[in-house]
Amino acid sequence: MASTIPYGASNDGSGDTPGDDTPTVFVVDDDPEVRGALSSLFRSVGLRAVVFASPGEFLAHGRSPSPCCLVLDVRLQGIDGIDFQTQLASSDRPIPVVLMTGHGDIPMTVRGMKAGAVDFLPKPFREEDMLAAVGEAIRTDRGRRQQEDESDRLRATYETLTAREREVMGLVAAGLMNKQVAGKLNISEITVKIHRGNVMKKMGAQSLADLVRMAETLQVRVASVGRYQTCV
Missing domain, CATH: 3.40.50.2300 (Response regulator)
Structure with missing residues (x-):
C-alpha cells in the first residue's frame, strides 16, 4: 500500500457535510x-x-x-x-x-x-x-x-457599482484616458476621475492592470473603443 497522502481528512467515507473540504x-x-x-x-x-x-x-x-x-x-x-x-x-x-x-x-x-x-x-x-x-x-x-x-x-462587488461607475470601468479597462472617457460619456474630466477612484476603491483594484484583469474576468471591458480613438 502506498504511504498516506496528507489530505487532512478522515477516512470513514461519510457523506459531505457543510464546511467539510474533504476531497x-x-x-x-x-x-x-x-x-x-x-x-x-x-x-x-x-x-x-x-x-x-x-x-x-x-x-x-x-x-x-x-x-x-x-x-x-x-x-x-x-x-x-x-x-x-x-x-x-x-x-x-x-x-x-x-x-x-x-x-x-x-x-x-x-x-x-x-x-x-x-x-x-x-x-x-x-x-x-x-x-x-x-x-x-x-x-x-x-x-x-x-x-x-x-x-x-x-x-458581487461589481453589482455594488452605480450604472455610471460601470460605464467608466468598462471604458478605462479598454485603455481610454480620463479625457477620452469624459468625451465618450459627455461628462467632465473631474467627474470621470471621481468615478474612476470610486471604482478602484470598491473593486479593490491596486492598479489599472488589476482593474483590466477584473474587467476581463467579468467580461465587461468595452472592446469597441481604442485608446487612441478621437473623442468628438
Whole structure:
C-alpha cells in the first residue's frame, strides 16, 4: 500500500457535510470488485470514496461541495466511457476525469487525453499511479473552484457599482484616458476621475492592470473603443 497522502481528512467515507473540504473521489465501474478495491484504497489515504455501477447512477448523485474527481472505466455496459467523459466536459457539471481500462490501446489513450482526461491508466495499475493521478485531478478541481469563487466575488462587488461607475470601468479597462472617457460619456474630466477612484476603491483594484484583469474576468471591458480613438 502506498504511504498516506496528507489530505487532512478522515477516512470513514461519510457523506459531505457543510464546511467539510474533504476531497471526494467518484468511481464509475461495472465491476463490483474494482469498485470495492478502489473505495478501500481511496479511504485508506483519507479521501472520501463514492462508487457507482453506471454513469446514470453517478448523474443521479448530487454535486460534491468539496473538491472532487471521477475515476471512470472506459468500457461500460451500454455506454462508451470516453463518450460519457466528453458529455461531462461540455455540460454544466465539469469534473476532472481519470480514465482506466483493461483493454487500452494507443488510439483509445489519445482519444481520452484529447477529451480532457487527467490521466489514462491501464488495468492492472499500481496503487501509487492511481493515487498520483487522483491527486492531480483533485488539485485541478480545487483550482477551478477557486477561480469560480473569485469570479463570484468579483461579480458581487461589481453589482455594488452605480450604472455610471460601470460605464467608466468598462471604458478605462479598454485603455481610454480620463479625457477620452469624459468625451465618450459627455461628462467632465473631474467627474470621470471621481468615478474612476470610486471604482478602484470598491473593486479593490491596486492598479489599472488589476482593474483590466477584473474587467476581463467579468467580461465587461468595452472592446469597441481604442485608446487612441478621437473623442468628438
